[in-house]
Amino acid sequence: MKIIVEAKSLSKEFQGTTVLRNINLTVEKGEFIAVMGQSGCGKSTLLYNLSGMDRPTSGKIFFDGQELQELPEPQMSSIRLKKMGFVFQKANLLRSLSVRDNIIFPAYQAGIFKREEINENARRWMEQTGILSSAKQDVRKISGGQQQRASICRALMNRPQILFADEPTGALNSSATGEIMDIFNRINAEGTAILMVTHDGKVAARADRIIYLEDGAIGEELILGKFSKDRREEREKRAAAFMR
Numbered sequence: 056m057k058i059i060v061e062a063k064s065l066s067k068e069f070q071g072t073t074v075l076r077n078i079n080l081t082v083e084k085g086e087f088i089a090v091m092g093q094s095g096c097g098k099s100t101l102l103y104n105l106s107g108m109d110r111p112t113s114g115k116i117f118f119d120g121q122e123l124q125e126l127p128e129p130q131m132s133s134i135r136l137k138k139m140g141f142v143f144q145k146a147n148l149l150r151s152l153s154v155r156d157n158i159i160f161p162a163y164q165a166g167i168f169k170r171e172e173i174n175e176n177a178r179r180w181m182e183q184t185g186i187l188s189s190a191k192q193d194v195r196k197i198s199g200g201q202q203q204r205a206s207i208c209r210a211l212m213n214r215p216q217i218l219f220a221d222e223p224t225g226a227l228n229s230s231a232t233g234e235i236m237d238i239f240n241r242i243n244a245e246g247t248a249i250l251m252v253t254h255d256g257k258v259a260a261r262a263d264r265i266i267y268l269e270d271g272a273i274g275e276e277l278i279l280g281k282f283s284k285d286r287r288e289e290r291e292k293r294a295a296a297f298m299r
């Protein structure tokens with residue numbers, strides 16, 4: 056299986072305090088990993104380091120076989136823009152733009168696709184995530200769940216190899232959470248790897264693998280297998296048991 060992201064002996068300190076300790080982790084093509092653990096255990100720091108948004112104190116991160124720390128910042132930014140997608144707890148949409156314009160913005164920045172392809176990709180993602188009818192709306196006038204759908208569309212416009220998601224459902228109610236996770240499972244089934252930080256055991260149960268961070272190190276790992284509807288209940292039970 057092709058490895059997309061690999062961390063080798065990754066450690067991270069902030070002002071002499073160790074936050075990540077000797078993490079070894081691989082994310083394979085099409086894999087869906089959830090990272091869980093107590094508040095402050097280093098989940099977001101792990102996501103930032105794996106995606107090149109921050110640099111490790113020691114150890115190495117490889118993206119698609121390329122060592123990230125060796126790249127100058129402009130090249131790293133280009134990889135983030137063109138090969139990675141990001142979704143955060145807050146959708147962080149540009150308030151002065153419509154839903155559609157927010158979604159197509161990074162695609163124009165990346166310059167990978169022609170104008171017609173960008174328009175078609177945006178239409179397809181908005182349709183798939185159920186926000187096509189809101190395309191022309193002011194982002195301030197749509198719900199939090201719809202804003203998050205728009206941020207997912209935006210993250211997918213350059214066809215990333217991996218989607219990094221930091222508490223993507225943290226600000227949503229349970230029905231919006233379920234809908235967003237259905238979208239994640241569909242995106243993942245189409246081949247995009249996902250690395251998602253979450254506090255929510257039910258959300259984590261949608262992944263193939265749950266990694267549990269304990270004081271900055273990988274503590275336990277739970278393999279859930281590929282998402283399939285008939286096994287969802289069983290996996291949610293196992294994840295809930297794992298969380299106790």
Ligand SMILES: Nc1ncnc2c1ncn2[C@@H]1O[C@H](COP(=O)(O)OP(=O)(O)OP(=O)(O)O)[C@@H](O)[C@H]1O
Pocket residue numbers: 069070074092093094095096097098099100101
């Ligand atoms: N830029 C930074 N400078 C200094 N300390 C930091 C920085 N970023 C994170 N930390 C510290 O590193 C530790 C881990 O933070 P991190 O945000 O990765 O944890 P987390 O597991 O994602 O927490 P939460 O679940 O509360 O979001 C915390 O003690 C935090 O204060």
